[in-house]
Amino acid sequence: MTxxxxxxxxxxxxxxxxxYAxxxxxxxxxxxxxxxxxxxVIACCDSRxxxxIIFDTAPGEIFVLRNVANLVPPYAPDGEYHSTSAALEFAVQSLKVKNIVVLGHGRCGGIKAALDTTSEPLSPGDFIGKWMSLVGPAAEAVSANELMTPFERQTALERISIRYSLKNLRSFPCVDILEKKGRLTLHGAWFDISTGELWIMNPETGDFLRPDPEEVAEAAALE
Amino acid sequence: MTxxxxxxxxxxxxxxxxxYAxxxxxxxxxxxxxxxxxxxVIACCDSRxxxxIIFDTAPGEIFVLRNVANLVPPYAPDGEYHSTSAALEFAVQSLKVKNIVVLGHGRCGGIKAALDTTSEPLSPGDFIGKWMSLVGPAAEAVSANELMTPFERQTALERISIRYSLKNLRSFPCVDILEKKGRLTLHGAWFDISTGELWIMNPETGDFLRPDPEEVAEAAALE
Amino acid sequence: MTxxxxxxxxxxxxxxxxxYAxxxxxxxxxxxxxxxxxxxVIACCDSRxxxxIIFDTAPGEIFVLRNVANLVPPYAPDGEYHSTSAALEFAVQSLKVKNIVVLGHGRCGGIKAALDTTSEPLSPGDFIGKWMSLVGPAAEAVSANELMTPFERQTALERISIRYSLKNLRSFPCVDILEKKGRLTLHGAWFDISTGELWIMNPETGDFLRPDPEEVAEAAALE
Amino acid sequence: MTxxxxxxxxxxxxxxxxxYAxxxxxxxxxxxxxxxxxxxVIACCDSRxxxxIIFDTAPGEIFVLRNVANLVPPYAPDGEYHSTSAALEFAVQSLKVKNIVVLGHGRCGGIKAALDTTSEPLSPGDFIGKWMSLVGPAAEAVSANELMTPFERQTALERISIRYSLKNLRSFPCVDILEKKGRLTLHGAWFDISTGELWIMNPETGDFLRPDPEEVAEAAALE
Incomplete structure (x- = not known):
């Protein structure tokens, strides 16, 4: 027996x-x-x-929620089971984290499924279909632009989804209040599996940029 | 700007x-x-x-769902957003994983919250309260035994919850069918943060035991 | 003739x-x-x-009472024959021991019998039934939780019984007085037959933990 | 905290x-x-x-009851707590042991207390006094013989007590029946702490003799 x-x-x-040793x-x-x-950190289930690993963290440093496509649904205090909202509430209210990072990544299977409107549900329950419908309108808007390549469309939706999750995070009263008080900071980032590059979202413009090597070095020097 | x-x-x-290098x-x-x-792997958000890290995996080896207390809700094809069910469906139907491991751990904050019936909701939405109510009856059964210490009660509920999640996994038709066909194997494990020990569930009895060092060595030799 | x-x-x-040589x-x-x-040391009759052996003691080091399930009945100066109370009195009042260790163990047949309410008495006198009825209420409380496995229930009752015996030890005036004077220390421990591990009770919380290897090494260094 | x-x-x-290794x-x-x-083996709590140790047994070989002066009270199915009878019942009826050995020893503190009628109770409960009163009449008879030295009187009572316990063992119906069927054998032995000698009771005469060295060697050869 294994x-x-x-x-x-x-x-x-x-x-x-x-x-451990x-x-x-x-x-x-x-x-x-x-x-x-x-x-x-709100990240994707993706095995890559x-x-x-990406942030080379020690045990105890980051509290990690992972679901398909690192999505945060909008605030919905309806008494249903919401695993994402529960983790968020626990991190913010009980652990009092100072930062929330939504970490997306390239070649995301969930985002790909959201853009592929021709495929059959994976199972009768169609849980992925329903889950990815959270970004359904965005997927439609992206798909409408046939001048972008499929790869470009997917990257576009991956980044739109991160901004969408950040917006939904702010729909939670506790996040909104603490951010306005300066006690909580929200971040977006996107990981390129192939090159290992981390693209970080500029909170003012919403653009994703690779971090300035000098800034990375500076952070290291501050350690 | 950081x-x-x-x-x-x-x-x-x-x-x-x-x-990456x-x-x-x-x-x-x-x-x-x-x-x-x-x-x-269905694991807890806990930072520890x-x-x-625990399985020292390479990128690409494990698909990881993380929510508070590594819970799997029962199968409910009701058209609502179910992040856990979505990840499960994606892993089983699209990625065709061969194994599912429910990985619990000691000193779990979610389980502790489930046992603490006197505390106030963390926020008006009470998302943690609702989420942990999945194991509410089990928490009540455990709490009824006042002869166990709080620590013993918590460990008991942590392990009961893993068995509960495994039972719910089997309520998903795709999991049930593939397991019966021998194409999918379900496992339970519990990580002791303090000692680093991994206690593995015996699928027949539901008991948690530390793996025989010889079995671990054997697995290593097979690599 | 043998x-x-x-x-x-x-x-x-x-x-x-x-x-001897x-x-x-x-x-x-x-x-x-x-x-x-x-x-x-108050230990079980169990052959394992x-x-x-477990404490690798030299002759003369430990005074050892052994009965089924290492139980100490409550103080009852009723003029009946009480072998456990007699041994306790002799150890504390005559030999003036400084420590009392209640040593339980896993897979205890007596504890198993206490949890098995369906079996017939072993003989018309039902001495085991009566003896184990000392922990009858605890056995009922443990049995009520059907979400624990039989093995988990047995381990739970084994540890509860040790705490119960320690409580009863303190019901003896001589033990109570000497402990309060700091001249007698009470300990609980639980031996895992399979792994050889000794789990030691934390006197403040009642939890059983394996001794820190460093503490064991330190004790060895002090020898 | 130790x-x-x-x-x-x-x-x-x-x-x-x-x-263990x-x-x-x-x-x-x-x-x-x-x-x-x-x-x-029914033995004394004595630390020596x-x-x-005396029988150099492996784990699992002997089931061991230990009380002060290795006494077996007479059969008394009165619904009280009898730790000795409970252990006996468990060993004979559940484990189905083939042998019972009552192992006494020299310089026994309990036997000494039984012979010393002038001393005060060790505590108000006088548990030792009550327990040793099981051999009270024998102690009186031995004390009456002032021609024996105190040391001889003590050795005499130690051996009388072993025969007394063997007689009481036979008052238990299950022991009596199984012995008559040849499925259970009763033995008496007395250990000399100083010389390390084991004196074995001849079941026919009740005398204690050192085993024939040849018989010991023969037993070793049969292993």
Whole structure:
């Protein structure tokens, strides 16, 4: 009887031999004192864009919500189960994070599905269809522009979706209030799987730009 | 203007200098050919239990859904937005993963909230309260036993919740059918933040046990 | 005529050839000067959890009471025969031990019997049924939670029973007085037969934790 | 905070490093398959006469009841808590042991207390006084013989007590029946702490004799 996929068991052995061995005290402290992450990252489930890898974080540094296409639905206090809103509420109200980063990425399967209106539902429940309908109007608008290539259309929708999620984040009263008080900052970023580049959203213009190497170096120097 | 929290910028520089530099070909290939992860991991948002770290995975290996307390709600094809069900559908039907791992962990804030019936909602929407009410009956059953310590009660509910999520996974027709055909295997695991130990669920009894070191070594030898 | 089971005779020959041969002086001294054990261990009769083996003790170090499920009944000066209370009184008042350790263990047959309410008495006297009824209310509370596995329920009751015995120990005036004077310390521990692990009770929370390897090493260094 | 007496922590480390390390498979098997000891040993709590040491037993070989002076009270199905009877019932009826050994020893504190009629109770509950009153008439008879030295009187009562316990064992219907059917054998033995000698009771005469060295060697050869 295989209790876990073998790759994961082997990986776990590596974790214990290296990472945990090196950071034992940190793990013990995090267990005793609880987590105090300063940042909530909302990322995609995609196997190629794990925030802990891309940001090379230590345990305890980022609280991470992951769903398909890193979407935040609009505020809807309707008594239904909302896993995204629950994670957001916990991060902001209980953990009191100072930053929220919506991290999108290229070649996103969810965004691709939103643009592909000809395909059949994946299953009778059509959960992906419904979930991606959150960006349905945006997908339609992007699709209408036949002068862009399919690749360009997908990148465009990936970035529009990040701005859409940031807008929805602000529809939550607690986010809106804390941001206005200067106690919470919202960020957008987009990861290029192929080149490894991180494009960061300019909060004023909404444009995605690669960070100035000097700024990165400066941040490193401040550490 | 700080575009991203400085820690994340520095971390990203490390990622580019080390991980991406070492795995450039893998990233490029994953971008060109798309992802083919064999395993869906359903994990908690907690900043101390990132699956990519615990399983020391390479990019492309695991598709990761993260919500508070790694819960899977029961199958409900009601046309509402279900981020968990959407990710599940995408992983099983589109990516055709072979394994699903529900990864819980100790000292889970969501589970603690479920057991604490005296606290106020975190915000008027009470999203955490509603979300954790998925395991409300189990929390009540656990709380009824006052002879267990709070820590013991929490561990008990953390493990009951993993079994609950596995049961709900099987309420999805696609999961049920593929598991019965032997094309999909479900697993439960629980990570001890303090000791770094991974307790794996025995699928027959539901008990959580640490993997036999020999089995781990064997898995490593098979690599 | 076989005077003793052969295994015991052979074992006794080994004892004389090795242990007694190596510790002759100690045995002679202990015979001449009497015993002065510093610790009373209250353990289970189980053949797999002998305190002298688990704690690798020398002769004379621990005074050992063993009954089914290592239970201490509440203080009851009623003039009846109480073997547990007699041993306790002798250890505390006559030998003046400084520590009492209640040592439970996993897969305890007595605890299992307490949780199994459907079985017939083992004999008309039903001595086990009556003896285990000491933890009857706790067994009921544990059994009420059907979401835990049988194994989890048994572990829970094993640990609750240790806390119960510690509480009853404190119902003996001599224990209570000496503990308050700081001349007697009470401990709880639980032995995992399968892994060999010893889980030690935190006296403040009642939780069972494995001892920090560093603390064990430190104790060794102090020897 | 010291969770356990340091000596025990150090001893436990030795156990893990040597005994458990050497017998890991046996412990795992005993945990998986349960215990099947062939012998119940009824011994004294005394710190100098641990049956596992004297008989050099492996884990799982002997089920061990220990009370002050290794006494078995007479059969009394009165609905009270009887720890000795409970252990006996469990060993005979559930584990189906083939042998019962009552193991007494020299310089027994309990027996000494029974012979000392001038001393005060150890505590108001006088649990030792009550417990040792089981052999009160025998103690009186022995004390009446002023021609024996105190040491001789004590040895005499230690051996009378073993025969008394064996008689009481036979008052339990299950013991009596199984012994008559030849499925259970009763033994008496007395351990001399100073010399390490084991004196074994001849079941026909009740005399205690040192085992014939040849018989011990023979038993060893049969292994």
């Amino acid at each position: 209790l876990l996929p073998e790759k994961l068991l082997t990986g776990y052995r590596n974790f214990m031999a290296h990472r 090196n950071e034992t005290m940190r793990y013990k402290q995090l267990a005793d004192q609880g987590q105090t992450p300063e940042t909530l 864009s794990a925030p802990e | 575009l991203l929290p400085e820690k994340l910028l520095t971390g990203y520089r490390n990622f580019m200098a080390h991980r 070492n795995e450039t070909m893998r990233y490029k290939q994953l971008a060109d050919q798309g992802q083919t992860p064999e395993t869906l 239990s990132a699956p990519e | 005077l003793l089971p052969e295994k015991l005779l052979t074992g006794y020959r080994n004892f004389m050839a090795h242990r 190596n510790e002759t002086m100690r045995y002679k001294q202990l015979a001449d000067q009497g015993q002065t054990p510093e610790t009373l 959890s002998a305190p002298e | 969770l356990l007496p340091e000596k025990l922590l150090t001893g436990y480390r030795n156990f893990m490093a040597h005994r 050497n017998e890991t498979m046996r412990y795992k098997q005993l945990a998986d398959q349960g215990q099947t000891p062939e012998t119940l 006469s641990a049956p596992e």
